[in-house]
Amino acid sequence: MTKRTAAKYKIDRRMGENIWGRPKSPVNRREYGPGQHGQRRKGKLSDFGLQLRAKQKLKGYYGDLTEKQFRRIYAEAERVKGDTGENLIGLLERRLDAVVYRAKFVPTVFAARQFVNHGHVEVNGKKVNIPSYRVKEGDVISVRQKSKQLELVLVASQLPERDVPDYMAVDHSKMSCEFVRTPGLGDVPYPVAMEPNLVVEFYAKN
Known part of the structure; x- marks a missing residue:
C-alpha cells in the first residue's frame, strides 16, 4: 500500500x-x-x-x-x-488513472493509479502502464482480458455512490469505455x- x-x-x-x-x-x-490540534476553532x-x-x-x-x-x-x-x-x-480528467476511476473499473483514484501501473489497462488495444498518460477524444480504454475477473474490478462497477459521467461511454459487460469528449468543470x-x-x-x- x-x-x-x-x-x-x-x-x-x-x-x-x-x-x-x-x-x-x-x-x-x-x-x-x-491530529491533536484538529479540534481547535478555525479562523x-x-x-x-x-x-x-x-x-x-x-x-x-x-x-x-x-x-x-x-x-x-x-x-x-x-x-x-x-x-x-x-x-x-x-x-x-484526461489522465488515464482518472479515466479508469471515472469508468468505475476500480473503487478509488488511488487504486486506479496502481491498477494502471500494474499493467491491467489497454488504450486502443495496447497496454499502457503510465497513470499520467493523456487520453484523447475517441480513445477506447479497456481492462485487459486476464484482469476482468479481479475482485477489485467486479466490486467497483457495482458501487452505488458514483455515476459514470456522460463524456464517457462505458460498457461494463466488456469492461471498456470510450472517452467521448474533454469535459469542462460543470460536466465533472x-x-x-x-x-x-x-x-x-x-x-x-x-
Missing part, C-alpha cells in the same frame, strides 16, 4: 470535506481535522488560504499529485487557448465544489 493510499482519509479530514463522496470517509463522523481563511486550500483539494482529489506534477499540468493549461481553469480540469461529477479559478489566482500570485 502506498503512503498516499494510507493518507487518503487524512486528506478528507484536513480539508474538512468528503472530497471523493465515500460513505466511509471520517468526515461523515467528525468534521474536525486530524477565517485569508484569500491566500482559500486559494491554497482550493489547490490542495483539487490536487488531493486526483490521488494527491505531487506539486511538481500539478504545476506542470497547470503550466500546460495556461499555454492552451481558452479559460485556464477549465483547461486545467480538462487535462486532469465532483462530490464537493472545486474552484479552479482560485487555483489560477494562486499560481498567478505565487
Whole structure:
C-alpha cells in the first residue's frame, strides 16, 4: 500500500470535506481535522488560504499529485487557448488513472493509479502502464482480458455512490469505455465544489 493510499482519509479530514463522496470517509463522523490540534476553532481563511486550500483539494482529489506534477499540468493549461481553469480540469480528467476511476473499473483514484501501473489497462488495444498518460477524444480504454475477473474490478462497477459521467461511454459487460469528449468543470461529477479559478489566482500570485 502506498503512503498516499494510507493518507487518503487524512486528506478528507484536513480539508474538512468528503472530497471523493465515500460513505466511509471520517468526515461523515467528525468534521474536525486530524491530529491533536484538529479540534481547535478555525479562523477565517485569508484569500491566500482559500486559494491554497482550493489547490490542495483539487490536487488531493486526483490521488494527491505531487506539486511538481500539478504545476506542470497547470503550466500546460495556461499555454492552451481558452479559460485556464477549465483547461486545467480538462487535462486532469484526461489522465488515464482518472479515466479508469471515472469508468468505475476500480473503487478509488488511488487504486486506479496502481491498477494502471500494474499493467491491467489497454488504450486502443495496447497496454499502457503510465497513470499520467493523456487520453484523447475517441480513445477506447479497456481492462485487459486476464484482469476482468479481479475482485477489485467486479466490486467497483457495482458501487452505488458514483455515476459514470456522460463524456464517457462505458460498457461494463466488456469492461471498456470510450472517452467521448474533454469535459469542462460543470460536466465533472465532483462530490464537493472545486474552484479552479482560485487555483489560477494562486499560481498567478505565487
